[in-house]
Amino acid sequence: MNTSQGRLAQHWVAFKENRAECRLCPRHCRPKDNRMGFCGVRGTVNGEIQTFNFGQSLAATEEIIETEAVNHFAPGARILSMGNVGCMMACSFCQNWETSQTQHLDYQMVRQYTPEQLVAMCLENQIPVISWTYNDPVVWHEFVIETSKLAQQNGIKTLYKSAFYIEEEPVKELLECIDIFSLSLKSLNDEFYRKQTKARLQPVLDRIRQVAASGKYLELSQLVIPELNDSDEDVEQTIDWVLENVGADVPLHFVAFHPAYQYTHVERTDIATLKRARDLALKKGMKYVYLGNTHEPDLNDTICQKCGTTLIKRYGLHSSVESLDKKSCCTQCGEQSPILYPLLSTENISKPQAGAQKPDLKKQLEIHWSDEAQSAHILQLGGTGEKDTLTIHSIGINKLIRKQLSAGLDRFILSRQSADETGVVIYWDSDCEYQNLAVLDRAHYPTNFSDASNTSDQEIRFLDLT
Ligand code: SF4
Known part of the structure; x- marks a missing residue:
């Protein structure tokens, strides 16, 4: 570990001389001195938990809000997607394993940003939303909080896309500076979480309930993985939990999986499975169900619940507002739609x-x-x-x-x-x-580029994992 680049972390307790327990996620690691915790980016130095990835990031990337499984907040808005490295989970099917699992990380990809630089990048490029995404923002907590506060002070919305294996106290801090939560629920089966993600189910459910109870903006998604969580029973369990704990109005995304990491013996999730999940959810009473990573016509449109008019038309990651006025009411029948900020500026890309x-x-x-x-x-x-x-x-x-x-x-x-x-x-x-x-899919950060010049003079190797 390169201890010179650590910074005192939040959310930990000392438990005996020169030992500390991290309380950011439910894993509660107790790294020995000069060792990292499970996530690979927080460790113990002189009996204190330090964070080693403050401002350490993959290249900031301008994307579209729909890449984050967010369909009802500022459709089509451009976002600044920010991902760092490490993760508090270790999913066998991880779609971003090259950056989430630090043992596979190519350190040439890691850059250094300050909160001020990212806010300036949003403002100068007229990007209205900053999104914490990819590997998982939980393990980047201190930087996420500091930058999100600064972003909000400058009129930029903040988005948090996460598997949400996190403790209650840090979530309270997020609720103060995050505008949009896009949370993934991988299964309603604790054994699935233990075996396939190295995490547990209950804390994820508790934290989703915490966000839902706060009234903050929320969308939910489930990656549908062949042979792991794609049976009707799996899907129905998710739907029933969402209906009971979050409600029928929350947008629910069933997302197609592409073979990745340690789970490559299956094909990409077929469209029939996703359609069946959608039908089940609609039949049980969910109002807005979407199919991520698909290009199926009509299935991802947002429809007026009163008159059936198509309010938002979608193709893949693209959306176009069809029948909404400035107040987000249906132009045909006047019904209030669930879409927030339907016409948030997407200027700087000229009109086609x-x-x-x-x-x-x-x-x-x-x-x-x-x-x-x-x-x-x-x-x-x-x-x-x-x-x-x-x-x-x-x-x-x-x-x-x-x-x-x-x-x-x-x-x-x-x-x-x-x-x-x-x-x-x-x-x-x-x-x-x-x-x-x-x-390959939404929220996928492709790697393996030949940008050799990016090694440059930056000292970007911040962890020595050997
Ligand atoms: S955030 Fe990292 S170090 Fe802290 S408990 Fe979770 S996995 Fe362990």
């Missing part, structure tokens, strides 16, 4: 121009969508975050948008907008170079 001519710019990067990958992260190589302007042409629907990158933002998502869009071409004129990485 139909039929526009392809630009005459010297460099280009072409991406074709496949069944496997219908989104991509676009990375500016070098890791220095050069200011740049890109023009993006949608193949098949012949639309152009112009996109600006500034304040160090050098990574963003592009996602298929419709069945007719077969790919995109990115054009630019600057000296920058760009690369794309396939995003």
